Amino acid sequence: MASCAIHLLIFSVFIYITNFTYAQPSFRPDALVVPVRKDAATNQYVTRINQRTPLVTENLVVDLGGRFLWVDCDNNYVSSTYQPARCRSALCSLARADGCGDCFGTPRPGCNNNTCGVSPDNPITRTATGGELATDLVQVRSTDGSNPGRPVNVSRYLFSCAPTFLLQGLASGVSGIAGLGRTRVGLPAQLAAAFSFDRKFAICLSSSTSSDGVIFFGDGPYRFLPGIDVSQSLQTTRLFINPVSTASSSTQGEPSAEYFIGVSSIRVNNKSLSLNTSLLSIDSQGNGGTKISTVNPYTVLETSIYTALTTAYINEAAARNISRVTSVAPFDVCFSTENVLSTRVGPSVPSIELVLQNESVVWMITGSNSMVQVNDNVLCLGIINGGSNPRTSVVIGGYQLENNLLQFDIATSTLGFSSTLLGRQTTCANFNFTLSA
Numbered sequence: 001m002a003s004c005a006i007h008l009l010i011f012s013v014f015i016y017i018t019n020f021t022y023a024q025p026s027f028r029p030d031a032l033v034v035p036v037r038k039d040a041a042t043n044q045y046v047t048r049i050n051q052r053t054p055l056v057t058e059n060l061v062v063d064l065g066g067r068f069l070w071v072d073c074d075n076n077y078v079s080s081t082y083q084p085a086r087c088r089s090a091l092c093s094l095a096r097a098d099g100c101g102d103c104f105g106t107p108r109p110g111c112n113n114n115t116c117g118v119s120p121d122n123p124i125t126r127t128a129t130g131g132e133l134a135t136d137l138v139q140v141r142s143t144d145g146s147n148p149g150r151p152v153n154v155s156r157y158l159f160s161c162a163p164t165f166l167l168q169g170l171a172s173g174v175s176g177i178a179g180l181g182r183t184r185v186g187l188p189a190q191l192a193a194a195f196s197f198d199r200k201f202a203i204c205l206s207s208s209t210s211s212d213g214v215i216f217f218g219d220g221p222y223r224f225l226p227g228i229d230v231s232q233s234l235q236t237t238r239l240f241i242n243p244v245s246t247a248s249s250s251t252q253g254e255p256s257a258e259y260f261i262g263v264s265s266i267r268v269n270n271k272s273l274s275l276n277t278s279l280l281s282i283d284s285q286g287n288g289g290t291k292i293s294t295v296n297p298y299t300v301l302e303t304s305i306y307t308a309l310t311t312a313y314i315n316e317a318a319a320r321n322i323s324r325v326t327s328v329a330p331f332d333v334c335f336s337t338e339n340v341l342s343t344r345v346g347p348s349v350p351s352i353e354l355v356l357q358n359e360s361v362v363w364m365i366t367g368s369n370s371m372v373q374v375n376d377n378v379l380c381l382g383i384i385n386g387g388s389n390p391r392t393s394v395v396i397g398g399y400q401l402e403n404n405l406l407q408f409d410i411a412t413s414t415l416g417f418s419s420t421l422l423g424r425q426t427t428c429a430n431f432n433f434t435l436s437a
């Protein structure tokens with residue numbers, strides 16, 4: 001009986017939060033869209049979102065596995081709609097913020113008494129610190145899947161303040177991190193709750209540093225010029241939850257907010273590598289497995305997997321008369337461009353296949369996503385050796401995601417993936433950002 005009463009209580013608290021946090025606007029979009037641009041200096045992917053009253057456009061590094069949005073509040077954060085989260089309020093529990101704190105200074109965004117705090121995290125420098133939990137207005141564009149439409153507001157979007165030093169290592173002009181992770185307070189969950197659409201989102205990163213890729217929140221269509229709806233042709237695989245947090249700082253028992261998939265084997269030119277398969281699953285300490293990351297610029301492999309892959313790759317390349325040349329940091333395995341033809345899907349080189357739940361579900365990596373052109377004469381395999389005891393055995397990095405569309409369905413734990421769009425005569429830079437009439 002007692003536990004039943006507690007359940008009822010928890011249930012009513014959540015109803016209260018939903019109503020309280022997200023006042024329903026009169027126009028209810030089916031999906032939202034934001035641009036994302038690769039930063040040339042850091043290879044980070046930077047999105048733009050409006051926040052505060054009056055509105056300010058913030059540049060934010062996209063962290064697919066980041067737990068929430070955090071913003072530097074120390075440097076000129078002025079907003080009439082900023083509200084700190086009061087200690088022990090429902091907002092604090094939503095964000096798993098147990099602590100309760102005071103701030104010895106002049107009251108301002110990021111410094112208030114009787115507020116709860118979280119640990120904003122910089123995944124590039126692996127630094128975490130304390131930050132005040134707060135709400136403020138966030139504005140993004142709605143979309144019909146083809147163009148951006150009218151802007152919509154989330155009046156009480158939950159995020160964390162952070163001190164300016166946490167921006168170290170992030171692209172210039174950036175004021176925080178847009179966390180797309182699998183939590184109740186990640187961007188996908190909050191935006192879906194605000195407008196009552198499915199907890200689905202899709203990322204499509206452009207390889208260009210001068211044209212925008214796109215992130216959609218909500219379901220498809222996801223249309224790219226010339227009129228290709230990529231949501232219609234995705235392969236699907238299961239998303240796994242790592243039971244142990246992979247963040248720089250976390251609370252006991254907190255699962256990872258990152259997105260893991262089940263790679264069962266890896267092939268080079270259709271030939272399976274011989275791998276220690278226990279590295280490919282997540283153990284009870286949260287080690288091993290395969291995750292997808294937008295903050296690692298290139299795929300990182302545990303040493304034995306790296307060695308198996310590069311050895312096979314060098315042999316397959318040699319069989320095509322593609323000769324190895326001196327390494328160019330940070331890459332070990334580089335080739336002469338001589339004897340390498342160009343194709344629509346990048347340089348014609350051996351393919352890499354990530355085999356998922358069975359032999360017919362394969363994420364194919366062609367030259368466009370495996371080879372980095374470091375100069376006119378040299379191409380390097382864009383994969384990094386992660387050492388012998390990394391936390392996660394396979395980290396699929398940004399370069400390997402470019403011009404691939406990935407749809408994450410949080411409710412069903414399903415990933416939809418396209419493999420390269422170049423073979424379908426479009427790219428992630430082909431979303432039509434012209435506002436619809």
Ligand SMILES: *[C@@H]1O[C@H](CO)[C@@H](O)[C@H](O)[C@H]1NC(C)=O
Nearest residue numbers: 102103105106107111112113
């Ligand atoms: C918090 O309370 C303390 C003690 O009352 C006070 O000295 C301090 O100025 C307050 N800080 C803020 C940000 O209001």
Ligand SMILES: *[C@@H]1O[C@H](CO)[C@@H](O)[C@H](O)[C@H]1NC(C)=O
Nearest residue numbers: 025053054055137139152153
């Ligand atoms: C959204 O917020 C902005 C900034 O406060 C305001 O100007 C605009 O009218 C709001 N739009 C809607 C639809 O409420």
Ligand SMILES: *[C@@H]1O[C@H](CO)[C@@H](O)[C@H](O)[C@H]1NC(C)=O
Nearest residue numbers: 268269270271349350351353
């Ligand atoms: C790999 O296998 C697929 C289908 O099984 C086939 O279409 C493709 O041509 C093969 N690639 C190579 C390099 O053998």
Ligand SMILES: *[C@@H]1O[C@H](CO)[C@@H](O)[C@H](O)[C@H]1NC(C)=O
Nearest residue numbers: 276277278279280287288304
């Ligand atoms: C395979 O990997 C697991 C996990 O790292 C390790 O404990 C085991 O010793 C490895 N097996 C071999 C044969 O290397």
Ligand SMILES: *[C@@H]1O[C@H](CO)[C@@H](O)[C@H](O)[C@H]1NC(C)=O
Nearest residue numbers: 316317318319320321322339
């Ligand atoms: C590689 O080069 C050798 C010697 O020049 C030639 O005989 C062979 O046909 C070439 N192989 C391919 C796959 O181009």
Ligand SMILES: *[C@@H]1O[C@H](CO)[C@@H](O)[C@H](O)[C@H]1NC(C)=O
Nearest residue numbers: 236237238357358359360361
């Ligand atoms: C592979 O998995 C997919 C999706 O889980 C399933 O639809 C398909 O039947 C499987 N194919 C084989 C050959 O087992």
Ligand SMILES: *[C@@H]1O[C@H](CO)[C@@H](O)[C@H](O)[C@H]1NC(C)=O
Nearest residue numbers: 147225432433434435436437
């Ligand atoms: C992009 O969208 C705008 C607005 O709908 C439309 O007028 C324009 O023709 C589109 N561009 C292309 C290249 O189709």
